[in-house]
Amino acid sequence: MTRRRSVQLALMLAPAVALIGLLFLYPLFGILKLSLFNPAFTLESFDKLRSSPVAALVMQRTFLLALTVAVLCFVLGYPIAYFLATMRPRWRAFFLYLILLPFWISVLIRTYTWMVLLGREGLVNGALHGLGITDGPVQMLFTGFAVHLAMVQILMPIMILTCFAAMVEIDPQLVKAARTLGASPWKAFATVFFPMSLGGAAAGAIICFILGLGFYVTPALLGGRRNIMLANLIDFEVHQTLNWSFASVLALVLLAATLVLLGLFRLVAPERRLHG
Numbered sequence: 001m002t003r004r005r006s007v008q009l010a011l012m013l014a015p016a017v018a019l020i021g022l023l024f025l026y027p028l029f030g031i032l033k034l035s036l037f038n039p040a041f042t043l044e045s046f047d048k049l050r051s052s053p054v055a056a057l058v059m060q061r062t063f064l065l066a067l068t069v070a071v072l073c074f075v076l077g078y079p080i081a082y083f084l085a086t087m088r089p090r091w092r093a094f095f096l097y098l099i100l101l102p103f104w105i106s107v108l109i110r111t112y113t114w115m116v117l118l119g120r121e122g123l124v125n126g127a128l129h130g131l132g133i134t135d136g137p138v139q140m141l142f143t144g145f146a147v148h149l150a151m152v153q154i155l156m157p158i159m160i161l162t163c164f165a166a167m168v169e170i171d172p173q174l175v176k177a178a179r180t181l182g183a184s185p186w187k188a189f190a191t192v193f194f195p196m197s198l199g200g201a202a203a204g205a206i207i208c209f210i211l212g213l214g215f216y217v218t219p220a221l222l223g224g225r226r227n228i229m230l231a232n233l234i235d236f237e238v239h240q241t242l243n244w245s246f247a248s249v250l251a252l253v254l255l256a257a258t259l260v261l262l263g264l265f266r267l268v269a270p271e272r273r274l275h276g
Contacts, residue, residue, distance in 0.1 A: 028255070035248035045245040049253070055233065059253065062230040065144070065219075066212030069151045073159040073208045076152065078201055081163035082193075085170075096164075099157050107154060111221050114150045115141060118222075142224030150218045155211060159204040166200020167193075206265050210258050230254060 035045055049055055080099075084092055102110065117123050120137035128134045140146055170193060178188035216231035223229075228236075230250060237247035 031248045031251055034244050035252060038245040042245075045243075045249040048246055049249050055250070058228060058230055058233045061227070062213060063257070065147065065151070065229065066209050066215075069148060069155060069212045070205045070209040072148070072152045073156045074201060074205050077156045077159035077204065078163055081160045081167055082197075084160070084164050085167035086172075099160055102154070102157055108217055110154060111150055111218050114146065114153075114222060118146050118149075141222060142226070144223065144227055146222040147219050147227055150222055151212060151215060154218065155208045158211070159201075159208055162204030162207065163197060163200050166197050166203075170196050202265070206261060210261060213254055213257060 036042070038044065084095055084099075087095070115122075118140040119125070120139070120141070122140075124140065125134070125137045128138065129136070174196075175188050175192050178192045179185070183191065214231055215229060216235065219227055219229045220232055220235075230253065234247045234250045237243045237250065
């Protein structure tokens with residue numbers, strides 16, 4: 001029976017394993033080959049990565065932007081998730097629907113919407129001028145501010161839903177017990193609720209950070225040439241300089257950073273802490 005069960009599990013997993021090998025492992029092998037063979041074996045692209053000031057600046061900007069966006073998503077998304085988790089169930093479904101609504105709209109369309117809002121003749125500049133706050137148009141497009149704003153708007157629903165999934169699993173009687181024992185509302189939240197929900201919040205933050213590392217469309221449209229990220233530099237190396245080897249090395253940097261972050265996250269927050 002044990003052998004038969006093992007065979008059944010292997011047959012059930014075979015399509016998924018084949019799909020992963022075809023869509024992930026095979027392209028990854030191709031990237032490794034391009035980065036090491038050009039056409040003979042060489043480490044020239046790795047040396048260029050180490051010595052290129054442009055690549056260093058872009059990587060620094062990419063990681064800093066992804067970290068800032070993840071922190072902002074946590075600061076803004078955690079209170080919203082807490083509000084959803086503690087509200088009445090009949091209203092919760094309506095607000096969850098509103099949070100899920102942006103997922104039905106393309107990221108490209110949402111980015112173009114920000115271009116309309118933040119342009120020199122856009123709604124934001126028009127409102128600021130109409131209220132007498134500014135004397136003329138304020139440059140908001142093609143700035144780091146525009147990129148941060150759009151990325152937070154795109155990624156924050158992921159943070160909210162991840163935190164919410166952890167919060168609804170927390171027994172509300174635990175907070176009530178802390179209040180009964182004399183804890184103030186803030187202390188009961190800080191010592192009981194927040195530590196139990198921190199695993200979900202950390203998972204949401206790491207997801208936002210990893211997704212932020214690979215953003216391409218939003219920085220390209222809202223950031224301009226002065227705010228390009230690693231994905232934009234990879235596209236430039238592929239289509240402009242035709243240096244596929246160096247582009248492959250840059251792609252490996254993104255992959256390595258993601259794997260390292262996931263490994264560190266599993267060490268800091270084991271699986272038993274992800275569900276409170």
